[in-house]
Amino acid sequence: MMRNLDLDLIRTFVTVADSGSMTVAANLLHMTQGAVSQQVKRLEDLLGCLLFVRKTRKLELSRQGEQFLVKARQLLRLNDEIWADMTGESLRGSLRVGVPYDLVSSLAPAMKTFAEVHPHVEVSLVCAASPELREAVDTGRVDVSLAEYVASEAEGEVVRIEPLVWVKGRGSDAWQKRPLPLSMVDERCAFRPVVLGALANKDIPWRTVFESGNIEATAATVRAGLAITTWLASTVPADLETLAPHAAGLPALPPFAICLRLPTTVPPAALEFARCVRESMSNILNVGVQPVQRGRVTPNRTGAGSD
Structure with a gap:
């Protein structure tokens, strides 16, 4: 059975990982903090693993999250390059x-x-x-x-x-x-x-x-x-x-x-x-x-x- 990743969820994950904060990611993505949290949870459920370790006043990548972040960035970059090439937008x-x-x-x-x-x-x-x-x-x-x-x-x-x-x-x-x-x-x-x-x-x-x-x-x-x-x-x-x-x-x-x-x-x-x-x-x-x-x-x- 084929499985498709949701690029919106991946983009939200990468933004949270790069900023280290759900609040900051929400501001960058023009979303509410609750919506960002829900998207991260949906992605974790889809992949069957925790991507972040939630600590007091801290949000850190789990080991699986660190591994996924590398591929997620590559996937988003390829998506953006294809979009620019095919639409003529750059x-x-x-x-x-x-x-x-x-x-x-x-x-x-x-x-x-x-x-x-x-x-x-x-x-x-x-x-x-x-x-x-x-x-x-x-x-x-x-x-x-x-x-x-x-x-x-x-x-x-x-x-x-x-x-x-x-x-x-x-x-x-x-x-x-x-x-x-x-x-x-x-x-x-x-x-x-x-x-x-x-x-x-x-x-x-x-x-x-x-x-x-x-x-x-x-x-x-x-x-x-x-x-x-x-x-x-x-x-x-x-x-x-x-x-x-x-x-x-x-x-x-x-x-x-x-x-x-x-x-x-x-x-x-x-x-x-x-x-x-x-x-x-x-x-x-x-x-x-x-x-x-x-x-x-x-x-x-x-x-x-x-x-």
Whole structure:
């Protein structure tokens, strides 16, 4: 006997999984929370398994839900591509994407996928520090943005959590010097207050070697052995080295969350771009950190290295 999946139910499931909240999903789908809950229950009954584990103040995917989410996204993407091909309907216009400088390379796969599927959308990047990008979404200067937060203070939809690590040049002993030579981008980055606060707590004096909005220039000072910096673990260039904090006598740093920020009214192109980001960036496993509940809060430089 043939069984057919209901794409409306699947789209609701994916929206709930991505937002981490029935309430947020209801707002995005222009439905009531009760209707969203009913659709998820219908899908669970159809598949014969629980897709979410409902905990106090939390909504988490079950093991079956995590497995189903991968296929569900593929199914929706294929459905949308077929619809666009057969009806001649496709996304058009422009899309302004905000991104911290250190995440431009990480965002490249999502941008490539989006451009291939939606060639008629003109994408432009706005690079800035995370605090500036948060404001840019709220004021309408960008249509969608990535931003970095201390994981325990994350706002928006968490797509990945990473360690913030100390970085030095190969063979460099800059980390042993006092005052500690730091290469920072500017005072608006998300990493800077965390790094300087951690150093202050350990009474480690520091000095700035370089401040600029250019991440490549920051990396150059580290490569030259003039300073150390901090970056998210996945963004550390292959020719540089990370420092184990305790072995180097440096303070441990908290993990950071990479979050999607969307405006209250989300343009269709921004929704599609956000989906590409989720699929691309969530493929890199979170390392050494505890997960943060996903959720969405309704609302040109980088950090002590990069953001």
